[in-house]
């Protein structure tokens with residue numbers, strides 16, 4: 001029987017590793033189009049819109065992985081940024097992907113799935129490559145940081161919620177809804193994962209009208225133009 005902590009398939013590349021592509025998974029088509037525009041038709045990357053939220057995107061990622069040969073998977077898109085750590089229009093590269101609401105609430109507070117003994121809510125990002133990506137973005141003149149990125153099923157919409165999340169995941173710079181789902185699918189295929197987010201709004205009191213989606217998609221497009229030199233130099 002399959003053990004969930006073991007890869008489901010061995011899709012690692014045998015022979016010519018240069019044939020393996022990088023799979024990039026966004027939530028929605030506008031994000032996919034921004035990534036594709038930045039990549040400028042580079043066929044070493046495949047970009048799919050996998051759906052919003054960790055469940056849809058994990059299924060979408062697994063489906064894509066079944067149909068190709070990949071060396072790694074990147075979750076990419078827009079995100080909320082934590083105050084003082086990631087400003088609107090800046091970029092965050094994940095040091096780890098954290099499923100921040102995967103667990104149980106209790107009168108004593110949140111209990112993570114790790115504490116409950118049902119697995120892990122943290123997937124480390126491919127570390128040297130993530131650091132290289134953050135460095136390359138900065139050298140290209142983009143504002144970028146390397147930090148934990150949280151994945152939630154419900155976006156944070158209050159100041160108290162943002163503060164609680166920042167306390168639960170110290171150093172977290174961005175909040176999205178897909179990173180952990182993409183990383184979990186990649187993990188089950190034995191592949192490393194990364195996450196790249198462009199900040200469209202602050203994590204905190206919900207104000208959808210204030211989201212700078214165009215600015216974030218522009219930053220995502222610019223960041224995507226750096227990816228070939230990082231992954232295929």
Ligand SMILES: O=C(O)c1cccc(C(=O)CC[C@H]2O[C@@H](n3cnc4c(=O)[nH]cnc43)[C@H](O)[C@@H]2O)c1
Pocket residue numbers: 027028030031052053077078079080081152155156175176177178200201202203213
């Ligand atoms: O309306 C549009 O034109 C549009 C274009 C691109 C993307 C969107 C989205 O609504 C994407 C949803 C996606 O964004 C992530 N996100 C953004 N801000 C946050 C946040 O504060 N907390 C959590 N997630 C956030 C998330 O990953 C969603 O999947 C609209």
